[in-house]
Structure formats: structure tokens, C-alpha cells
Amino acid sequence: MTRTATLGTLVAVVGFLAFVEFTSGVLQGYYTPMLTDIARHLQIHDADVNWFEGAQLMLSALVVPAFAKLGDMFGRKRMLLVSTAITAVAAFVLPFTTSFGVFLVAWAFMGFYVVWLPLEIALIWSRARRAEGSASVTAKAAGILVAALEGGAIVGALAGGALVDVLPLAVVLAVPAFLIAVCFFVILFGVAESPEVSGGRFDTTGLVLVSLALLGLTGGLSLLRLPGGVANPLSWIVIVVGVAILVPFALWELRHPDPLIDVRMFRSPALGPVFLTAGLFGVSVLGAQAPLSTFARTDPAVYGYGLGTTGFQTSLIIGIYLIAMIGGALSFPVVARLATPRITLVGASLLVAIGFLLFLRFHATYGQLLTNMVVAGIGSGALVAALPAAAASAAPSAQTGVATGLTNSVKTVGGAVASCVFGIALMHAVAGSGGGAEGTAGSFSGYVTVWVVCGVTALVAAILLLFVPKQAFTDRVQDPVAAA
Secondary structure, three states: OOOOHHHHHHHHHHOOHHHHHHHHHHHHHHHHHHHHHHHHHOOOOHHHHHHHHHHHHHHHHHHHHHHHHHHHOOOOHHHHHHHHHHHHHHHHHHHOOOOOOHHHHHHHHHHHHHHHHHHHHHHHHHHHOOOHHHHHHHHHHHHHHHHHHHHHHHHHHHHHHOOEEEEEEEHHHHHHHHHHHHHHHHHHHHHHOOOOOOOOOOOOOHHHHHHHHHHHHHHHHHHHHOOOOOOOHHHHHHHHHHHHHHHHHHHHHHHHHOOOOHHHHHHOOOHHHHHHHHHHHHHHHOHHHHHHHHHOOHHHHHHHOOOOOOOHHHHHHHHHHHHHHHHHHHHHHHHHHHHOOOHHHHHHHHHHHHHHHHHHOOOOHHHHHHHHHHHHHHHHHHHHHHHHHHHHHOOHHHHHHHHHHHHHHHHHHHHHHHHHHHHHHHOOOOOOOOOOOHHHHEEEEHHHHHHHHHHHHHHHHHHHOOOOOOOOOOOOOOOOHHOO
């Protein structure tokens, strides 16, 4: 194909999906400035807001593998429509309830939007895989989609913060619901279905087993967050049981002719490190953002650390970090073409590691914090775009949805584990750490733990990716199914 034809294919495939990811970004940024208002609206303590994140992460980890497989079987557009409809219904519930329980359930079901990006990448790969330069097309598309996502997050955060100050909360909560409804019709009329579907029977037993495993793991982590949860044996028993269920799940999937998750993919020299990288990456991209925000807001005159930033100054940090992620996402296909996707993934992981490890020495001024966040943001944006695209390129053609979905699921589990660990670390001060946990501030030693864990996990991810075959994720790698 000529360069013009390749770009034409990219525009045709991505077209309306960029709006879908823009909507996804709005959902991720819109509610953050108003969480305190939501807590007052529901008459709950600020700490109880953490249950929203925990419930949504738990449901997300469950629905991604199921919808990814269903997308491979019956069509990715169809599953996009179903997940969008569920998200819209849940969003329309939020403005009309003052019940914490109902709000929590609706908020959790809004987590269905997490399946959009892996389904979109799989849809793009399925439409481009027979064209010359398919891996390049997929990489470019992934970069554009992630840029749209992060742009939506910026717009959502600014819009949410502005509207909650001038409009009733019920009206403010209704805005995303209408945007999601528009998104449904954009997909319905603007996105073509996958040219090929695998069909087959759905692996219900596999879904039940992996659901129980993920429920045990994420449920146990949620119990650890409760007062006295770390010392409660029940929390650890639930986690151990959840992890143990993975054994019969893996054995079942190995025997099943059409498994929900082909666990053999974890043994692939190309896919295995990608999945591990996604889990390690989830530690920083999902688990560290709240601690970084609270560190910036901590008053140094009272606690001896932090920057004492205002809400607007903190919003600027978040906005600049998201802009850096957009730059990283858009630069990924360019760098991957000049080098290789594998080297680009390694470089992105190293940027994340450097950005967080810089905090150990440079955390005393606003400029230092911004610099660290920009470095980590560029690497994070590249990884958000690269991981699902790399998984789609390396997976068998009938398993692209499952592979891209697994990157999201593993990333979510990594973020859930990190969120729990960081929350516990910030609650406990260490003598001589330079600050305490008095009042509502976290301990300085806890923030150091966050920076070290995020930096080291990103460094481990870079090392793991060095063991991936040199030409992985490129057009020079033959489709495993075609080869067979």
C-alpha cells in the first residue's frame, strides 16, 4: 500500500472511535473535582469515597476478559454497543439517587467503559491486519485514541470543576450520561463491525472461575483498607483463596477447546512480558495519582513536607501530566518506526522509572514536581498506547480481543494491589521520616514508599521487555494462526 492509502485506512478505522475514547477520558476526569461534593450529597465520610474506586476496579477486572472474548466471538462493535448502553444507564442513575448503596452500584457499573479501548484496538487490528503495514497502522491508531482519551480527561476535569461551582450537583452528574448516550449512536452509525468473528461457544465455567478469583483478590484488598484490615486474618484468607482459584481456572482453560482466556499466551515470549509489564505499569498509572495529588496539597508549614498547593495549582499538575501522556502516546508510533516497538516499550518503561525515582531527591518545589510528572507522563502515555497495540500484534488473529483485554485486566489488578499498598503505607509514619501522619496528611515515609515502588516496578518492566524477541510487534512477525 502507498503511504496515502495507509493513512486513508487509519482515518477510516479510527474515525468515530476517537470520539468514543474522548468520552472515556471525560468520564475519567469529570468526577474527580467533585468527589467531596458527592460525599456531602450522599452524607458519607470523605474516606468512604475510596469505595467508588475499589468497586469500579473490581467490576472492571471482571468484565474486560468476558467482553474481550465475546468481541472475538460475536463482533467487537456489538460488544462496544452493549458496554456503552450499560455505562449510559448507570450514568443516568447517579443524578437521581441519594442512597450510598445505589450510587455505589451505579458507579461500579459505569466501569464498563474500560472495555472500550481494548475492543477498539482489536477492532482496528482486525480491519487492518490484511493490509501492508498493519502493525504501523494499529500503532498510529492507538496513539490517536489515547491522545483523544487524555484530551477528554483534561476537558472533563476542567468542565467538572467549573460546573460543580455554579450548578446543582444533580444537573452536573447528568452531563456525562447524555454524552455517553451520544457515544452509543456514534458507534451504532459510524463504526463498522469486525470483518471476521470466531464464533463458538462461550466458556461459562472459565468466566465463573476467573470471576471468583478476581473477586477474592480485589475483595481481600478492599478488606485490607478497612480499619484493622491488615491485622484481620479474614482479609488475607480471602486473598489467598482468590489466588488459589487461579490454579483450577488455568487447568480448565488448558483443557477447553475454546477457552475464555488462552493461558498459553502467558507463556508466549512476546505476550508474556507484555502482560507482566501491564501489571507493573498499573502500579504507577492507576495507583500513584491520588498520592501524588495529596502530596502536592500537603502544607509544608504544618507537616514539614509537601508543597501546599491550591486546588487550581494541583489541577495544573494533573493537566500538564495528561498533556505529557498525550505527547507520549502520539510519539510512540514515530519512535517505534525509527527503532522497534520493543525498544520503544523499554524506553517508555525507563522514562516512568526515572520520573518516579527523581522524586526521591527532587520533591521540594513546584517546578521539580512538574518536571518529574512530565518525564513519567511521556513514558506512561507511550505505554498506554503501546501495550494493547503490542498485544494485538503478537496474539493469534482469533484472540486479539482477549489479548488486548488482558493487558487492561492485568493493569487493573496491578493498580488495585498498588492502591491498597499505598493506602496502608501512607497511614503509618516512621520515626525520623521527616513528617508524621497526624491529622489528615499521609506520612512522608509512605510517599517515599510510593515513589520507590513505582520506580522499581517500571524498571523491572523494562528489564522484562529486553527478553522479548527483537522483531516482536512488527509486520515482520507472521500471524501465528496463518503460519499454522
